Amino acid sequence: MSKLVKLFTNRIFVTILWFALSFFAILKQVLHQHINNYYIYKYTFVNLVHRVNLYIPQPQYFLDTNHYGPLFALVIAPFTLLPDGVGAILWVMVNAWALYAVIVRLPLTAMQRTAVLLICAHELMTSSFNVQFNPMMAAFIALSYILIERKQDFWAALVIVAGTYIKLYGVVGLAFFFFSEHKIKLILSLLFWGVVLFVLPMPFSSPSFVIQSYYDWYTSLVEKNMQNAGSTMQDICVMGMIRRIFNYPQLSNLLVMLPALILFGLAYLRFNSFKQTSFQLLVLASTLIFTVIFSTGSESPTYIIAFVGVAIWYVNLDRPVTKFEIGLLIFALIITSLSPSDLFPKYINKTYIKPYALKALPCFVIWLKIVYESLTRDFSRKPVYVGQ
Numbered sequence: 001m002s003k004l005v006k007l008f009t010n011r012i013f014v015t016i017l018w019f020a021l022s023f024f025a026i027l028k029q030v031l032h033q034h035i036n037n038y039y040i041y042k043y044t045f046v047n048l049v050h051r052v053n054l055y056i057p058q059p060q061y062f063l064d065t066n067h068y069g070p071l072f073a074l075v076i077a078p079f080t081l082l083p084d085g086v087g088a089i090l091w092v093m094v095n096a097w098a099l100y101a102v103i104v105r106l107p108l109t110a111m112q113r114t115a116v117l118l119i120c121a122h123e124l125m126t127s128s129f130n131v132q133f134n135p136m137m138a139a140f141i142a143l144s145y146i147l148i149e150r151k152q153d154f155w156a157a158l159v160i161v162a163g164t165y166i167k168l169y170g171v172v173g174l175a176f177f178f179f180s181e182h183k184i185k186l187i188l189s190l191l192f193w194g195v196v197l198f199v200l201p202m203p204f205s206s207p208s209f210v211i212q213s214y215y216d217w218y219t220s221l222v223e224k225n226m227q228n229a230g231s232t233m234q235d236i237c238v239m240g241m242i243r244r245i246f247n248y249p250q251l252s253n254l255l256v257m258l259p260a261l262i263l264f265g266l267a268y269l270r271f272n273s274f275k276q277t278s279f280q281l282l283v284l285a286s287t288l289i290f291t292v293i294f295s296t297g298s299e300s301p302t303y304i305i306a307f308v309g310v311a312i313w314y315v316n317l318d319r320p321v322t323k324f325e326i327g328l329l330i331f332a333l334i335i336t337s338l339s340p341s342d343l344f345p346k347y348i349n350k351t352y353i354k355p356y357a358l359k360a361l362p363c364f365v366i367w368l369k370i371v372y373e374s375l376t377r378d379f380s381r382k383p384v385y386v387g388q
Contacts, residue, residue: 011114018121019096022128026092029131030085037131038088040066041076048073048201051209055220067224067297068133070201070213071165077204092128095135099124099308102139105146107277112315119311119329123304123337130301137169138288138305144173145284149277153182157189158197165197168221169295169305175287178268179280225296237298238364240357253296260294267374276379278316282370285313289367293360300340306363307337313370318377328369332362 007013029035039062047054048070057065079087103120104113127134140163147156156173163170180186202210227234235243239256243249264286273279288309292298314321314329338344339353353359 008118009111009114011110014114014117014121015100018100018117018124019093021121021125022092022096023089025125025129026089026131029129030088035084035088035131036063038084038091040064041068041072041091041133042080042084042087044068045073045077045080045204048205048209048213051205053216054213055216065220067217067220068167069165069217070210071162071197072133072167074201074204075166088131092131095133096124096128098139099135099304102142102146103308106142106312107146107149107281108312108315115315116308116311119314119333120304120307122333122341123307126337126340127301127304132301132304133167134302134304137163137167138308140166140170141173141288141291141305142284142308144170145176145179145280145287148176148180148186149280151181153180153186154189156180157186158193161190161193161197169291172287172291175283176280178271179274179283234299235296236300236302236357236359237295238293238360239296240298241360241364244356257294260290263368263371264290266371270374270379273379279374279377279379281312281316282374282377285309285316286367286370286374288312289363289370293363293367298360300359303336303359303363307332310336310363310366313366325369328362328366332366335359336362 026035043058043061044054044066046052047058054066054070054073076091079091081087082090099120100117103116106113106116108116124135140159144156144159144163147153147159156176160170160173163173177183177186198210198214199207201213224234234240238260239251239253242256243251267279267283267286270279286309289306292302292306295302310329310332314325317325334344335353336359339349339359344353
């Protein structure tokens with residue numbers, strides 16, 4: 001047992017596991033030609049260049065439709081120069097690297113960072129299996145905090161604006177605004193990058209087309225939000241759970257979102273703790289989880305974002321960790337991370353987890369625990385961690 005523990009706490013082994021799981025997931029999909037999401041991404045750039053509406057169905061190339069902003073076309077552009085299979089593999093591995101690079105820069109001990117990687121490795125594989133952008137989105141959110149924490153507000157603003165222009169989730173980087181010691185600089189930087197990144201896709205197309213594309217993007221998101229309610233693939237969130245468990249499809253999202261926003265905002269009443277790293281990390285964890293569990297657009301692969309939050313919450317807990325907290329982590333690992341996989345009983349997944357959006361449940365419970373901690377925990381005490 002001690003050898004097994006030593007193995008799974010070895011940074012080199014965990015790093016190999018992190019990238020290997022994603023590589024084998026995407027390799028399987030490429031060999032079976034199941035890379036539809038990559039085609040959606042690829043044609044975002046192709047359509048931008050040829051001035052074709054970025055959000056219309058194109059069944060001759062891919063299923064479903066694009067829901068990313070015009071700026072995303074420039075992110076995917078280098079990959080479109082490669083054969084599709086190679087591009088898809090490289091895309092997934094770059095996403096895995098982006099999240100890895102951010103996690104190892106979090107203000108944590110080496111042992112804590114390794115633990116975060118280990119906790120999230122399987123959930124990353126789920127996202128990679130679906131050729132998703134979500135690992136990079138999680139990296140954007142966490143990086144915006146890291147840069148503010150390091151007083152690099154100009155670059156933090158770039159990350160926040162870029163994340164928002166690519167996928168609206170990026171706007172949650174503003175949750176770390178109050179941790180900035182240079183708020184005016186941050187605001188001016190946000191305005192600067194807002195203009196620069198809005199204009200950036202125009203040389204590849206035209207100003208009028210890009211402006212029209214932002215309007216089309218808004219329209220597509222409104223339509224998608226209406227379609228998500230009741231979907232078994234999307235709406236894997238707290239509202240979706242309530243709708244399905246209580247057979248109440250007409251539930252208004254605002255009835256859940258408004259109380260959730262109030263609970264989320266309560267943490268900012270602890271303004272005396274704003275400079276405490278343990279408090280900042282708790283807000284980061286809350287933000288990552290909140291972004292997913294209160295979004296009707298959340299689907300199974302989106303949960304890599306929330307799971308990074310779960311992992312940060314766990315390693316940032318006061319020591320010793322209680323049995324209840326260990327139980328919450330195990331609950332999340334089993335229901336949220338493992339339920340879509342072959343390691344979990346398919347009957348339970350198909351009969352209970354999927355129909356009732358229960359993948360969101362452990363993250364919701366942990367998020368409520370985070371809200372409680374943010375109001376009651378003594379952040380002035382310097383924590384002592386094993387392996388520090």
